[in-house]
Amino acid sequence: MSPYSSGPIEPRQTGPGAQRWVLPAWRAQEMAERATLWQVGRRQLILLIVALLVLAGLVGRIAYWQIWQHNLLAGRADQEDLRAIQIYAGRGYILDASGHILALSVTEDEVIADPDVLRSADALDNTAATLGQALKLPESLLRSELDVPGAYVAVRDSKRQVVLLSVQQSDQLGKHIDQGDLPGIALIPVVRRVYPDGNLAAQALGFVRESDGTGQYGIEQQYNKLLSGQPGVLYTAVDAAGDPLATVPQQQTPAIPGSNVTLTIDANIQYWVEEGLARTIKQMDADGGTVIVMDPQTGAIMAMASQPSFNPNRYANASLVDFINPAISDTYDPGSVMKAMTMAMGINSGVITPDSTYVDTGRTVIDGITLHNWDQIAHGKLTMTQVLQYSANTGAIWAANQIGNVRFSGYLRAFGFLQPTGLGLPDEAAGRRDQSSAQDLTTAENAFGESIAVTPLQMVMAYGALANGGTLMRPYIVSNITPGNGQGPETRYGPQRVRQVVSPVTAAEVTQMLVESASKSEAQMNLVQGYTIAAKTGTSTPDITNLSDTFASVVGYAPASHPRFVILVKLNHPRATIFGGSAAGPLWRALARQLLIYFQIPPEAGMPAGAP
Known part of the structure; x- marks a missing residue:
């Protein structure tokens, strides 16, 4: 029999009386080889599984960074290679x-x-x-x-x-x-x-x-x-x-x-205003001043200037206080220019007329305090128009008494005092009333422009209401905003009515009172020949023990029959002369003449050039 052919297992005697079956040598060798092959295959399978697991991990990791973390990696790459300029x-x-x-x-x-x-x-x-x-x-x-x-x-x-x-x-x-x-x-x-x-x-x-x-x-x-x-x-x-x-x-x-x-500012008018203000401050030995020119029909600001000022090209060389716009941020006691508002309040309330009279004794006592006329003179019997002409403090007090405290306070706010005007510039002041005195005394002093702090712009607004038939307009300084790239709508700003403060009839009566009084008073508006001028002077001395601490001003509008502009000229602490008419009046008249020519306004009918 071939040694490689299968055959019976032969029994083998291993000891006395014992018999044992033994595999042939060729069969034992075959089984050993099969066991070896199985072990090798098992190891290879394990290695394959491990390799597949490693590969899957690598693929997953690559997918994680390339897909899920793509934006993060791209961002980091941009940070390394790109710059945002x-x-x-x-x-x-x-x-x-x-x-x-x-x-x-x-x-x-x-x-x-x-x-x-x-x-x-x-x-x-x-x-x-x-x-x-x-x-x-x-x-x-x-x-x-x-x-x-x-x-x-x-x-x-x-x-x-x-x-x-x-x-x-x-x-x-x-x-x-x-x-x-x-x-x-x-x-x-x-x-x-x-x-x-x-x-x-x-x-x-x-x-x-x-x-x-x-x-x-x-x-x-x-x-x-x-x-x-x-x-x-x-x-x-x-x-x-x-x-x-x-x-x-x-x-x-x-x-x-x-x-x-x-x-809305006109650079030509602005230049005349600034040049004239600087010259007047020097002539009057004043500490500073403000001039505003406004269109009373619309509220558009045509010029707004104050001194001291600064050069914005060299702002680092300027004082911080010079950056502030006194026309809207500084307040002052306006003095007798407030008397026009007092007359308008009384006439519109029906308690006085331009021809109402009282006897001026030169002084009056309110809440135990004696108040005097500015010149200490008793003028006798005066009409309300003459009160404006002589700028009699006692006449304004008499009118305020007829109006009453509550109604007087209401009119102050109606004219735009004690609140920002809404011009649209930063740091605008609201103004204030003196609250330390009794109400009657406060109203009496407010009637002639003391114990009340206003901004120059508020005063221009109030006169603008009289010039505009009693209608108060909101002042504005920006007329339009245009996108720089030429795309998008242009934003326009224009006249905005605030309220009817007094009736057109009242406004016309007060205007005529101002015209009559201004042509005969220290304002000397008769010197602006060929036109009627409605204006009032003011001289306020908050501290009567210090006459150098004075504000001199003139506010008015022209032509009175159809006003085209309101002008305020205010000087801070003039020393050459402290009075509004003599200190601020010359500049007011000069500016009015320039504007009448600039706007090509012909002389008024019945007022030929050369005649008051």
Whole structure:
């Protein structure tokens, strides 16, 4: 039998009396080989399963990062390779009523130097000479500016102002830099707000802070968001030095330019007002003053000026107090200009007429306090028109007594006092009444403009109501806002009626009273020949022990038959003369003459030129 063929298992004797079955050798070898093969296959299966599990883990991990964490990885990559560069939006213009530019932004270069590079290249002397020639500055000054420790300094002039280059200077230095003649020197563009007319309307405009481009005070602050626009963003790949790669595609969110704001202010009138105010303050040895010109039919502010003021191009050199607009933020006791309001209250209430009379004894006692006429004179029997002519305090007190405390207080608010006007500029004051005295005394003193604090604009509004048939208009200084990119609707502002304070008949009667009294009083409005002028003077001395602490003013409108403008002239503490007519009157008349010519208003019928 073949040793490889299957056969019976042969029994084998292993001991006395014992018999045991034994496998053939070939069968035992076959079974051992099969066991070995099974063990090898098992190991391979285990390895395969482990490999598959590892592969699945890798695939899952790759999917996790590539799919679920894609945005995170892309963002991190962009942070490494991309830079977000802000694109300047371009601040909008501020213009006057005729489109004359009052404020704009320009881009100029400043010179930045790296002193370490200059020293390492031994180029201090040559650089100072080249810059000196281009900038018209002494080489010694520039060398001292450049030879300082550290890196990156801005070149400054002898007044320590950062040097801003003209277009020609930028081109000249740019060529030197490109040619390698100025190592360590770079030109950095700087956006700067410019006010072409300097001080003109500075307190109405405000300024833009250089450090962050934010509007401060006035129009620049009130409309900062609209003027600023919305900056854009440029996403660009950069090299290892952080410089943009021009060959790489860029992503950009375009900037939205700031809106242009057009004012109701007329730059010509504003100039005449400011020039005349500065001259008058000097002549009258006053501490300052305010002038406002308003259209009574609409409430549009045509000019608003105060002194002291500042140059918004050099705002860092100004005092903080000069940034505030006294026309809307400062209050004062108006004095006798308030008597026109008192007469209007009484006539509209039906308790007095222009011809009502009382006997002026020169003084009156209210709540135990004796109040005098400003001139200490007893004028005898006076009509209400004559009360305005002589500016008799006792006559205003008599009229206020007929009106009564409650009604008088109501009319004060109706005329716009004791509350902001709503002009739309920051930091507007509301005014206040003296609450320390008894009500009767407060009303009596308010009747002739004492113990009540008002802003110049509030007083202009009140006279504007008389000039406008008794209708109070809300003052406004912005006429329209236009999107800088030319897209979107234009926003327009216009006349807004507040309330009917007194009837048209009352307004006309008070206007005639002012015309008659102004032509015969110290106001000397008869000197504005060919036109009827409705005006009143005021002289207030809050502290009777200190006559130098005086406010002198004139408020009025013209032509009285159809008013085109209201003018307020107010001087703070004049010393040459303290009275409203003699201190503020000359400027008021001069401005009125200029405006009558400027608006081409012909002389009134029955009032030929040359006659009062």
